[in-house]
Amino acid sequence: MEGKSYYGLDKLCLNNVIQDNTYLKDYLTYQLMGAFGVNAPLCSFAYLTVNGEEWGLYVAVEGVEDAFLTRNYGADAGELYKPDSTDMGGGRGNGRGFDMEQFQDQESSASRQEGEANLEGRVPPGGEIEDGGFPSWEEGAAPPDMGEMPEGGEAPSAPQAPEGPGGGMGSSDVKLQYIDDDPESYPNLFESAKTDTTQADEERLIQSLRQLGEGTDLEKVLDMDQVLRYFVVHNYVVNGDSYTGSMVHNYYLYEEDGKLAMIPWDYNLAFGGFEGGDTAAAVNDPLDTPLSVTGDGDRPMADWIFSNEGYTQLYHQYFQEFLDTVDIQGILNEAAALIAPYVEKDPTKFCTYAEFEDAVAALKEFCALRTQSLQGQLDGTIPSTDQGQQEDPQALVDTAGLTLSDMGSMNVGGMGGFGQRGEAGDGGQMTLGRGRLEGLSQSDLQTRIEQSGEETAPSGQESGEETAPFDREAWTPPEGVSLESGTSAGSWTLLGAAAALLAAGIALAARYRRRI
DSSP: OTTOOBTTBSOEEEEOOTTOTTSOHHHHHHHHHHHTTOOOOOEEEEEEEETTEEEEEEEEEEOSSHHHHHHHHOTTOOEEEOOOSSSSSTTTTTSSOOOHHHHHHHHHHHHHHHOOOOOBOOOOTTOOBOTTOSEEEOTTOOOOOOOOOOTTSOOOOOOOOOSSSSSSSSOTTTTTOOOOSOGGGOHHHHTTBSSOOOHHHHHHHHHHHHHHHHTSSGGGTBOHHHHHHHHHHHHHHTOSSSTTSSSOOSEEEEEETTEEEEEEOOOTTTTTTTTTOOHHHHHTOOSSSOTTOOSSSSSHHHHGGGSSHHHHHHHHHHHHHHHHHOOHHHHHHHHHHHHHHHHHHOTTOSSOHHHHHHHHHHHHHHHHHHHHHHHHHHHTSSOOSHHHHHHOGGGSOOOTTOOGGGGOOTTBSSTTSOBTTBOOSGGGEEETTSOOOOSOOHHHHHHHHHHHOOOOOOTTOOTTOOOOOOOTTTOOOOTTEEEOOBSSOOOOSOHHHHHHHHHHHOTTGGGOOOOO
């Protein structure tokens, strides 16, 4: 409720930890940020029960809003923005709106371009998928009929990046590039403001972006200590689903008196987990050209660090301080021991307890190897740029004993990562105090059908939308598709094929979202 707080927090977010078998990626990153002096959300764990029913272990994260600003910047805090032009991912529940159909269209199209996807459905407590449940595509079978191809006979293309300078899917304003002096040129900044902004606030921010892009008097437009500390930890954890990655989102921008700073958000795909990254590339991600940052002005908030030797040396000094003073393995070990018994009894987890143990071991190994690589890059024994590493690959840290997917996968939890514990993406994050969950995931819908015998739509159906009920008995799967029993929806080779099957077999499931 407006004006209410809980121990000083005005918003508490629960992350269902989908895609993260370690349960620790978000928590560890926020703890590392805090330990290194970054203004980061408070974070802990919560074992959730609803009306006596166990929902399992969640990561509890402080919402980055009024209470956060007061705690970190005082009563006269500046302005807060949540830039995001993708309208998916980190904005949900804490920023921009979210359109399920748009998300699924983009995810399905992108996956058809990229290839195989491993989709694992999860059944809520008490539910089973019996014979005649979800279809699964048997390994080696011919793909199901996906319908008519678009005019011209070409497969749908992946989402295209907005026009403008630089790469990645983010728009120029989300990349924090200066465009012109017109506030209307920055809709993804100003329409996503978390504080009440005035025309003067907008003009001041635009001028700061202009100066940042020009690279002049940067001390006047950057809280350099906070920005450097942020990027040190951020670059350590290798989060491709971020400002420095291809999506260009999942961060907050803080501005006060013309000075800018970054606030961290959403790290469930950190430690190389975004888009099933290459293990060696993630562990050895270059210190001075991290992820999609090239220093060419496309990401000005990061590019300035590499714009002259003095700034780069300062960044290296901060990085060495981080490696020397923050007990990364200690924080990780303590947290893993704390949550282990709760993970073991969690009835709705997206992985087995054995997979959790393997994931934690992989995360520990990743951090050990990442620290080794970065120390070598700081010492000069390992190249610290993409070009240098391409020219001398033998110098890189060997990662033969590590598999990134042991820590989790982007394709866990059903259609595009949607499972029964809440809305996926943005770490599967849901927000307390914003109404009850509505709609069902695919596995929830199947459980309702199995338990009740009713072939009706879930209560979350959008008003005014008429859809024929699903007749399971009358439906015949496409050639090469079998119906399997068990508590898992199986593994489907293409996300686009899965979408076609779901559309044929469960007409409504792919159209529902959990609204918080």
